[in-house]
Amino acid sequence: KAGVTQTPRYLIKTRGQQVTLSCSPISGHRSVSWYQQTPGQGLQFLFEYFSETQRNKGNFPGRFSGRQFSNSRSEMNVSTLELGDSALYLCASSPHPDGELFFGEGSRLTVL
Amino acid sequence: GQQVMQIPQYQHVQEGEDFTTYCNSSTTLSNIQWYKQRPGGHPVFLIQLVKSGEVKKQKRLTFQFGEAKKNSSLHITATQTTDVGTYFCAVREDSGGYQKVTFGTGTKLQVIP
Numbered sequence: 096k097a098g099v100t101q102t103p104r105y106l107i108k109t110r111g112q113q114v115t116l117s118c119s120p121i122s123g124h125r126s127v128s129w130y131q132q133t134p135g136q137g138l139q140f141l142f143e144y145f146s147e148t149q150r151n152k153g154n155f156p157g158r159f160s161g162r163q164f165s166n167s168r169s170e171m172n173v174s175t176l177e178l179g180d181s182a183l184y185l186c187a188s189s190p191h192p193d194g195e196l197f198f199g200e201g202s203r204l205t206v207l
Numbered sequence: 208g209q210q211v212m213q214i215p216q217y218q219h220v221q222e223g224e225d226f227t228t229y230c231n232s233s234t235t236l237s238n239i240q241w242y243k244q245r246p247g248g249h250p251v252f253l254i255q256l257v258k259s260g261e262v263k264k265q266k267r268l269t270f271q272f273g274e275a276k277k278n279s280s281l282h283i284t285a286t287q288t289t290d291v292g293t294y295f296c297a298v299r300e301d302s303g304g305y306q307k308v309t310f311g312t313g314t315k316l317q318v319i320p
Contacts, residue, residue: 128308138250138295138310151307185249193299195240196308198249 097122099199101186107205113174116202120167120188127169128196129161132183141184144169145192173204181206211298213311221319226283228314230296237299239279241270244313245292253281286318 100119108114120127129141140153144163161171167188173180183203187196210233220226230239238257242250254263256272256279263270269282283290296311 130310137312140308140310143307153307187250195252195255196242196250196297197252200249 099186099188099197101184101199101202103202104200105203105205107207108176109207110176110178112176113172114176114204115170115172116184116186116204118169118171118186118188118199120169120186121190121197124188124190124197125167126189126192126194127163127167128187128189129169129171130185130187131155132185132201133181138185141171143192150192176206178206180204211296211309211311213294213296213314215314216312217315217317219317219319220286222288223285226286226290226316228281228294228316230279230281230298230311232277232298234277234300236276239272240297241279241281242295242297242310243292244295248292250295283316286316288318288320291316291318 099121102117126145128143131139131141141155142149142161143151147163158174163169181204183201185198185201187198189196212231214229218226238255240255241253243253244250254270256270259276260274261272267284271280279296281294293313293315295313298309300307300309
């Protein structure tokens, strides 16, 4: 079974731009969640989707948004990028909403 | 909101020594999960604990859930260089009928050969 796939793996943007990150969950997993990882703040929950519905959202500004498609693939978008948005963005899928998380390799975003 | 502290933040041990990380919550937990993240890698699920006082073992790793379900520990016996990484606990907080994941601050383990 293929694991969680995230694209792109690395990207560089400048302040004010926007970015879209993609996540393909493990086949059969309908729950997808997103996390931001930085050295200073650790692993922080962004949002969680199940069957195309956002179940939960973390304490991030409205510039951070996401969605899930009918095939369970998910995207997250960050608009008006700030330097502090530089981070590793991790996606995780789960066979059910409260189960173990299977993480992708992450998308490393650098904002200049 | 949920606060989850892990101690210590860093730990350097000589290969063969034991290692323990502790996870403490401000509220009673329904369950707790543990993950390991190797340097440059992504978190990998290790175990889930559900019952009060539960103890689970995986080879040299022993996981324990506190009696009050507010704390947990991960103990590694006779560390090896392959144990290097950051260990996170993860708890779920009830939020509007659903459960939101909060990760602990992590303990970074360095093993000196």
